[in-house]
Amino acid sequence: MIGLDGVSAQALSDVIGAIYDCALNPQLWATTCRRIADLCESTAGGICVHDMRHVQNDQLFVFGYEQTFLEKLGENYARTPMAAADIVAEVGHVSALSMNDLDELLESRFYRDILQPHGLQDIIWFPALRTGGRMASMHASRTEKVQRYQQIDIDLFKLLSPHVCRALTISDALDLRTLRSEMLERTFDMLAVGVFLTARDGRVVYMNETAERQIKTGNAVSVVGNRIFPTDVAARAALSAAIDQASREDVDMSGHSLAIPDVDGAGYIATLLPVDRGQRSGILAPFAASVAVFMKDPAEVPMMPGEAFARLYKLTGGELRVLMSLAQGLGAKEAADMLGIGEPTVRSHLQRIFAKTNTTRQADLLRLLQSSSPPLLPAQQAVS
Structure with a gap:
């Protein structure tokens, strides 16, 4: 195995071995998440499991975060750049906040109200498991005391992500707490x-x-x-x-x-x-x-809400966030307030969505989105 700059082949091999041990003993993730974060000089990290059905966000095996930060992140997760990016991204695809438009990030409510008050400036992550209405992702973060994530950190996570995805898939399939019975x-x-x-x-x-x-x-x-x-x-x-x-x-x-x-x-x-x-x-x-x-x-594997539409028209995570906000009946200003970005940014995203979907009016765009949504079963309609 070839090591990355600053990371030995032996260190990578040891961490990958630890990842697969977690497949059969999930409690080992606590230590393994720390080892992964240490490799990329991160101060905090863990695994996030987001339940789309019950709109819950659970942080598992996390370390290095203040409790108030985790609470804020859980309350606002559906409106974060991570949630939007994960809907569009393939399982295992590595992202970092610093990879996107930095000016847009710095002007966002997510940065001002959630990251900055807790001294955080960058997060690196990848969706690692998508089953039914649940999505799990592994993440690590850096404070303002160190530089944002660089390409070498992205490459490291890209190397580790397929192993983490396989281990979580096996662990999720086996449900070891039941298997031991x-x-x-x-x-x-x-x-x-x-x-x-x-x-x-x-x-x-x-x-x-x-x-x-x-x-x-x-x-x-x-x-x-x-x-x-x-x-x-x-x-x-x-x-x-x-x-x-x-x-x-x-x-x-x-x-x-x-x-x-x-x-x-x-x-x-x-x-x-x-x-x-x-x-x-x-x-x-x-x-x-x-x-x-x-x-x-x-x-x-079922798709997440909006995922098929976003992939069909090659929407970015930011564009999808704006589209889904407008689909709730919000105007540009209300969408900007909810997403914590500027109204000009919303309108800029909307113009790019028009161009990608070959539409010119918001009504036509939302009609196109609605027509791509799967119909509900009669039983589901009765419940709702």
Whole structure:
């Protein structure tokens, strides 16, 4: 592994190993978040979980922040640049406040009322998990006593982000607090992700109900000779080699992912995790398993509100924030007040949105947005 300037290869390797340990013991995130922040000389950090359904923002394993800051951030999270950027960004995409228009940031209410009073000047983060109505992101921040994040810090987070994303995906899928109970198999069967547990020789020793359904379709993967058998020849060879490598104690394949295409051009993403080492061996001992293979259909991940529209028309996070504010019936001045930015900035964003969507009036723009929203089911309409 090649180290970045100022960060040794060994330090990176140690932190990545610690990240995958968190997949099976989430309480280790507290220490690991500190180690990640230390690598990029940050004074605070942690993991944020935002629940879109219940409009809640929970800070997990955080350190270095004043409680009043966390409370303010939680109350205003939906209107922050981070929330807007995460709706548009892919999982794992690294952002920093300093990467955007600095003048716009400094004039914003978010900076004046939330960051500046607590001595903070920059935040670096990436969305790490998106399931249903929840989104989790990892973040770190710097005070005004040090310079804003530079490209080397962005590169470091880009290197770590795929490992954090895989570890959180595995941890979220397994829900280890339940796995440690006697309802292990029932928990597996409730998962929306396919779980295949294999022995050291590649034999399948367990499949959950989702995995069995994936096998029955036969389009992307089946079981032949009691082994996972992808339809695609290249994927078949790659998966077999990856399982073999993951079974070896001298090879670290934690979180290794493979594409498993089907005959129609779609398919699954397979993530591998060795499970016969350390704490993992105790958790899955009843299955005598060596490797866990998680099969997930990426098309099943639901989109966040406004996400599809923003991606279709290539809106920025700032433009999407303005659009969603106007969609609530606010005028330009009210939207500016709510977002904590200047009214000219709102109008500038709106003109760029008009250009991107080929509209000229706000009514036409909102009609276009409304027509792109999925219809509610009758039962949902009745509840609302």
